[in-house]
Amino acid sequence: MTCEPVRIGIVGLGRAFMLTLPALRIDKRIQLVAACAPRPESRTAFQTEFGGRTYDNITDICEDENVEVLYIATPHQFHAEHVIAAAESGKHILVDKPLAISMKDGEEMVVACERSNVHLIVGPSHSFDVPVAQARTLIDSGELGAVRMINALNYTDFLYRPRRPEELKTNEGGGVIFSQAVHQIDIVRLLAGGMGKQVSAMTGNWDSARPTEGAYSALVGFANGVFASITYSGYAHFDSDEWMDSVNELGHDKIPESYGGARRTLKSVKSSQAETELKQTRAFGGDSIILAPTHHEHFGPIIVSCELGDIRLTPDGIWVYKNEERRFEPAPAVPNPRTPVIDALVNAVRNNKPPIQTGRWGLASLEICHAILASAADAESISLHKQISI
Ligand SMILES: NC(=O)c1ccc[n+]([C@@H]2O[C@H](COP(=O)([O-])OP(=O)(O)OC[C@H]3O[C@@H](n4cnc5c(N)ncnc54)[C@H](O)[C@@H]3O)[C@@H](O)[C@H]2O)c1
Structure with a gap:
């Protein structure tokens, strides 16, 4: 069964995004529609390849109504702020591992996503x-x-x-x-x-x-x-x-x-x-x-x-x-070896069937x-x- 491509915004266009990009590029079930990154070179490269909108701060990408999911691929120390902002804007979230640095941040992220009723998936992980x-x-x-x-x-x-x-x-x-x-x-x-x-x-x-x-x-x-x-x-x-x-x-x-x-x-x-x-x-x-x-x-x-x-x-x-x-x-x-992460994302967002690697799973691994x-x-x-x- 085909469904509307899941519209994804990327937060952080660094190494983690590069490693997941080959899987994202070839998957027709998703569409990269926006990105947020502090470096202008990265934003320009994104616009050249994908079009879409680019932002230099998390607040603006969270307000982009065309974005359904945010893939948070920023350094660990920003995961809590970025995931909570995304959740409060009603976006589903894929956050790269680890969920957070502290358990306190991790708990707050999980609670914020549960409160907003959005999916939180921690990955890619092996x-x-x-x-x-x-x-x-x-x-x-x-x-x-x-x-x-x-x-x-x-x-x-x-x-x-x-x-x-x-x-x-x-x-x-x-x-x-x-x-x-x-x-x-x-x-x-x-x-x-x-x-x-x-x-x-x-x-x-x-x-x-x-x-x-x-x-x-x-x-x-x-x-x-x-x-x-x-x-x-x-x-x-x-x-x-x-x-x-x-x-x-x-x-x-x-x-x-x-x-x-x-x-x-x-x-x-x-x-x-x-x-x-x-x-x-x-x-x-x-x-x-x-x-x-x-x-x-x-x-x-x-x-x-x-x-x-x-x-x-x-x-x-x-x-x-x-x-x-x-x-x-x-x-x-x-x-692509990372296609299972996209399977998980699409299944969560389109069929409301989250994978094992939810926020609470990530919190247990962080523990x-x-x-x-x-x-x-x-x-x-x-x-x-x-x-x-x-
Ligand atoms: N799953 C994997 O295979 C894998 C591989 C590498 C890294 N990671 C994870 O990805 C995360 C990022 O690591 P990395 O090695 O890609 O780091 P990186 O420094 O290469 O990339 C981080 C990106 O985030 C951007 N950034 C920094 N602050 C930002 C902000 N406030 N708003 C928006 N963007 C911001 C940077 O400009 C950069 O583009 C880490 O949590 C790491 O554990 C996962």
């Missing part, structure tokens, strides 16, 4: 990846019995990609916990059923030039007895894409010569201002081009152990390991981010109180 959905469907089929344990790890160059100054300050939402753990948390919650119970974690802050968490290991216990181990290093040494068929996070084949590239590029940067400017070259209207991916996106190796077998996620599907046989189930093809930091700081296990099930 919990929307097609192989994750495949694993969930197999779990639901009951073939492998109940989930028992999940192991997820990811070794990347996250900390050495060009950053704004606040992205290297934990109390301003910087470091790998708010930007990266939240992906792993979303995935393991989706596969484990959602209801985290407690968290024990340690974190690593090992480079005084990038003084925020670059690594963590956390053990998340769930109310149904599942336990998940999540480990991350963003220190740009071992690259776990080697264990993902040499496919990178965005679904592209990895070029071996790119090893060490993030650190090499950063060496030429002499100040935090220059680093911010380098990051801006990767925003919309800059020189960066995102090529069409040939695989699904992924967030590193993930193994789900069930009563009767294991599931291993890959960028092209899932491996299923039973007692005496194993099989590979290819992932269904989709127009685990804070629990990782608190557990590492206090050397204690932290109980969880804001969890919801799938």
Whole structure:
């Protein structure tokens, strides 16, 4: 059944928008009708490609009656202000992860959306990846019995990609916990059923030039007895894409010569201002081009152990390991790896059927981010109180 394209306004034309843009560009179920960004270059680039109206402030785009949905892709610290403004103007909202930095902001955002009766979806996150959905469907089929344990790890160059100054300050939402753990948390919650119970974690802050968490290991216990181990290093040494068929996070084949590239590029940067400017070259209207991916996106190796077998996620599907046989189930093809996020958005706005990754879901995942930091700081296990099930 065809329906009117969902009219979307974009708030923040930076890196996150660039990564989602290939999926947005080709999807006839949506139309990009407006954008809000402080930099004139980005606004001009938007008008050149999409037409529509552009704004330099959140209030004006919220008043644009042609906009049905706002995709908030601004830095974490603006999510609360922008989501609440959008909700109060009656717009449905897709906000990039994490929902917010503080739990207080996150709660206020969720309440504002509930009060205005608008949908709030937190994404894209890698919990929307097609192989994750495949694993969930197999779990639901009951073939492998109940989930028992999940192991997820990811070794990347996250900390050495060009950053704004606040992205290297934990109390301003910087470091790998708010930007990266939240992906792993979303995935393991989706596969484990959602209801985290407690968290024990340690974190690593090992480079005084990038003084925020670059690594963590956390053990998340769930109310149904599942336990998940999540480990991350963003220190740009071992690259776990080697264990993902040499496919990178965005679904592209990895070029071996790119090893060490993030650190090499950063060496030429002499100040935090220059680093911010380098990051801006990767925003919309800059020189960066995102090529069409040939695989699904992924967030590193993930193994789900069930009563009767294991599931291993890959960028092209899932491996299923039973007692005496194993099989590979290819992932269904989709127009773009991020198309499931648009499916979720259209289904929420047009059919009033929200996905799992609602505002309250995002709040529960944010609670685990804070629990990782608190557990590492206090050397204690932290109980969880804001969890919801799938
Ligand atoms: N899902 C993903 O794959 C993914 C990838 C990268 C970033 N992100 C998330 O997206 C968000 C943005 O990160 P980024 O790396 O794209 O940052 P960025 O700096 O590249 O982009 C942020 C954009 O917001 C604009 N902006 C800043 N203040 C604004 C304001 N007051 N009003 C309107 N626009 C404003 C900036 O000019 C810029 O265009 C973060 O929350 C991050 O976690 C998600």
